[in-house]
Amino acid sequence: MTRFPKYIRIQRQRRILSMRMKVPPQVQQFRKPLDRNVAIQAFRFAAQYRPESKVEKAARLEAIAAAKAEGKAAPASKNYSVKFGLDAVTSLVESKKAKLVLIAHDVDPIELVVWLPALCHKMNVPYAIVKSKSRLGQLVHMKTATAVAFTSVREEDKPEFARLIEAVNAPIPEP
Numbered sequence: 001m002t003r004f005p006k007y008i009r010i011q012r013q014r015r016i017l018s019m020r021m022k023v024p025p026q027v028q029q030f031r032k033p034l035d036r037n038v039a040i041q042a043f044r045f046a047a048q049y050r051p052e053s054k055v056e057k058a059a060r061l062e063a064i065a066a067a068k069a070e071g072k073a074a075p076a077s078k079n080y081s082v083k084f085g086l087d088a089v090t091s092l093v094e095s096k097k098a099k100l101v102l103i104a105h106d107v108d109p110i111e112l113v114v115w116l117p118a119l120c121h122k123m124n125v126p127y128a129i130v131k132s133k134s135r136l137g138q139l140v141h142m143k144t145a146t147a148v149a150f151t152s153v154r155e156e157d158k159p160e161f162a163r164l165i166e167a168v169n170a171p172i173p174e175p
Helices: 006-020 025-031 036-047 054-069 086-094 116-122 133-139 155-169
Strands: 100-104 127-130 147-150
Touching: 025 116, 036 127, 036 133, 036 155, 086 116, 086 147, 100 116, 100 133, 100 155, 116 127, 133 147
Parallel strands: 100 127
Antiparallel strands: 100 147
């Protein structure tokens, strides 16, 4: 008889336990992430609002320094990017500054984010549960991210953003 490593036994025990137990609705919603097509649409849209990387930031600061050296006014532009991290997203939702929240479905322990959909619902902020915290992390130049929030959207992207929110809020058909 083969003796499996402890982490495999724990994975199997957890899976059997989750199949046999009744799961509360707050936890169950994390097992049904956003539809694949809508998720692709959301990630494509979010890719336009990625925070700047270290290289991009260095280039921007050099351009500002060069403009100052020539005596010109520094180009000012509003920073349109997604905000990430559980603390930042929570404060944005509480202050009603978040326009859309994307939450990872595979956060462990689940207690870290299980309350976030209820908070979003209370504050009338649309939210979606998406697959893979690593995909959210790639979006913001990190390994993983538990939650991402949109705070503002460019004028030219508002119709597309409205369609995305409409798709996220659409009721899920039951099989």
